[in-house]
Amino acid sequence: MIAMTDTLRAAVKSAGRLPFARLSVRDRQLRWSALHGDGDESAYQTALAVAAGGAWVRARLGAGGAFQVQRIADPADPDGWDSWETLLASGASGDVAIAAEGDWVRAFCIVSESGVWRVKVWTSSDGGGSWAGPATAAESSSAITSVASPAPDAVAWVAGGILRLSLWDGEAWSQVAAWSAGPVSADYGIACARRADVYAFLQAGLLATGAYLRAVSWGGGTWSEPRVVAPTGIPSDTLVPRWPSLAWIGDRYVAAYLDTFAGCLTYQTPTVRFSWDFDHWSYPCALHLNSDGPTRANVAAGDGKAFAAMEKSALEAPLGRALEGFAGILRAERTEAEGYGALRLLLHDNGELAAAPLLPYAEAALTLGYGTAAGLEGVETAPMYMADVQRARGESRPGVEYVVRARDGWGLLAEWQALTTEAWEGVSLGWMLGELLMRAAGLRLRTDDAPAWQMTLERFAVPRGGRGDAAVRQLLRHAGARARWDADGALYAFVAAAQPWGVDWAFDAEVRRARHGVASAGVSLARVAGLYPAMGQAQDARLSQAQGRTLGAAVADGYLTTAAQCAEAAAALVARGAARALRGTLTTAIVPGLQALDRVTVDDPALGLEAAARRVVSVRTVCDALRGV
CATH class of the missing domain: 2.120.10.10 (Neuraminidase)
Incomplete structure (x- = not known):
């Protein structure tokens, strides 16, 4: 639940409430265009x-x-x-x-x-x-x-x-x-940036264990653990990305280096990645900068722009383009569920949209709210990412309109595929999850304080062709965890079975229509076998009694190494089983802060429910100005 003010909560149940919806579009992508020398080849460092x-x-x-x-x-x-x-x-x-x-x-x-x-x-x-x-x-x-x-x-x-x-x-x-601790046998360049008193370094070099572009930082007299920015092995195990550059641009580190996407080691493709925390690095973006040899592609920022430049050619990318609080929404339909989210918008072009960053991968976030005693108050929902934008005539009325479709972070993760088998050893489950989110989609991670996130993965691999969303779901299963997208765009992952029950935020909303029932999909006994001899079990006898039988699930997970980890995973399976045994749908006025996987209680005397504990599976929000809904 995204926090709401007292006056906004009061407006949700007010008979005279006046709802509103606003759209904010923020383009955080670095979209490069030629600044100088598109046909000139750079020769000197x-x-x-x-x-x-x-x-x-x-x-x-x-x-x-x-x-x-x-x-x-x-x-x-x-x-x-x-x-x-x-x-x-x-x-x-x-x-x-x-x-x-x-x-x-x-x-x-x-x-x-x-x-x-x-x-x-x-x-x-x-x-x-x-x-x-x-x-x-x-x-x-x-x-x-x-x-x-x-x-x-x-x-x-x-x-x-x-x-x-x-x-x-x-x-x-x-x-x-x-x-x-990090000497190289062959040095192919370094880069350095400073924030406060912490120095961040990139080093390209050849080590006995392979060829790497590594990130390491120094502050307070100590060095951090090095992280691999660009994986080795494409197209050769001896590939060393060369001549890195590094700068803090806007709200992130931006790194550029020479890579190759050909079948030979040409080292003539300037490539950019970014990082929010200098620990996890994003997908690559190749740049069109002409070079007559392996020379550095420098990155820098100034005057509201990012720059990438070689000796005779340069690119620029605008920073912070946004459209805030757009009110011309004719229709909006937003669906948020565990593992899936989508947004469809019909927008009236009132003159603001021509200059708006309505572009693929730009963030689209709805603000939903009401007129309250304190004025217009709303809550901004988790962003979704534009998949396609179309200009339309006659969609709902004369004039130019825009039809926008967007999907959530799961949709971005599904686009990414590993070009080769990528493997990590000796990392924590939480770190690995953050690494995949960043590498596949440039997204951040937030977790609860469950001990499962500190579990050490002896080895984790994404096979060639493996999708980002499948790999993230696999990691969540190891922790018995669930996940949703928060308002700042981060994936919030938590172990639901370890949560004490309680509503996430107090609010009252009138239930206009309701359906409540039971289903037969509830697993009441789970046994999880980890690395021998680790094993754990969980059981819900009340659910078993209610169904008249025990429905079991047996899982083998070689990533789990202790009985406690296996027991947590089993408890998560049983908790999901108990939740799936209860099904229902509520139709209410818009509750601006409501999110998928929120814990709520339902009072519906007509159907015999009193303070019934439930977890929200999905939220579908419809705003239709043309119909007054």
Whole structure:
């Protein structure tokens, strides 16, 4: 149940209630379009930052080891792209980096001097207009192979295969961290972003166990556990995604790197993924940026846009496009159930829709409510995701209208299929569920505090061609859990059998029509066998008595390793059986905060029910302005 105010709850049962429905559309997808150089091929390694006023500042590793910088006041102006200032005529190698905070900009390159490898740094205090330097930010007797900078006072670098971090304290540079647990035998680039005091890194490299693009963070003096961003093995076990870039854009981390979607290792497909928490990473999105070799595709943000750029070509994507509180809904039909959700809208074009982001995968959320003593009050439902949008004439009356169909997160999960068998080892059930949600559909997870989510999966695999929704349901079954989508778009997963009974939120709604009955689908005895000798059992004798027989379910689940886990899974099966033995349908005025899987009590004296405990299986909401419903 989504919380409702006291005045809104009172309006639900008021005889003079005046309902309303509003639509909000929010496009959180990064939809890229050409900004510059659609036909030009980039040849040199570059780095990108956005300075004050939206100006681009870039660094380049040019011909003959030259280190060059560039300021582009307006990246949409093609005249600014070809002028470079040389800071070092020769001697630079490997990689370059640049970072900006307002007008403070620093540019970094790698040089080797008399057998000592150094990261050199130049500083600008006017947004890249003029430069001072160089100074030395880091040095090593081992070869420095890559460099990245999240801010002008920080630089990450790799020497001897080890990722390191150096910081500027206002007077000097010093190394503060080294990830000794993660050395690579071949380094293919790093990226770094900073939020508060936590540094987030991507590292592409070859390890003894395989080829990986890994994510790791450092904060408070400790390193996190590394996570794999891009899986290995497509099309070869030696594939290493190369030259990553990383930025915090809007409300998420956005990473770009070079991948290949061909049958050979060309490394010329810039690819983008995003993450809400730097722990789980989304599906890939290939970008059309032309390159004459494996060079970094830089990501950055500024002026309400995201950018992806190589040396001679760039893309942009608008951020935060939305239509809020649209009132021209002629018809809306919304269905929310466990494992399924859909929305169909008929909208009148009052002039607002032409510029609205009515696009595939954009979020569509209804706000349902009433006029109350405090004014118009409503509750926004969980978002659904647009599947198709059609302009129509004569659907309900003269003029232009839009017909929109959307589906919930289960529909998004069903679209994803594993290109190859993907496997994980030694991860928790909760982490694995969050990983699948993100990788398949870019969605977040929220769970209750049941111990089942900490269960360790020795190995979990999604076979080639396996669908995302099937894999998520399999994981939920291991915990004996149920799930629904919350108002913020996250999947809320919980172990229903462990819940003490009680309504989720107090409200009263007039029941206009009702049906209540019993069914014969109730499992009253369940036995679950896990990894030998783990076994658990649950029984509902009252249900068995009522049916006159014991209906049993026997399940073998090799992911369960303890008797307690097996008992929880058995209890979930029996709880579902008890729920399925009771069937009914209620028709009421709209209850704005009601969700599938809410716990409610039903009083219906005419049919002999008093404080009957029930769980909502599905909610179908119909708003029809043309009929006044």
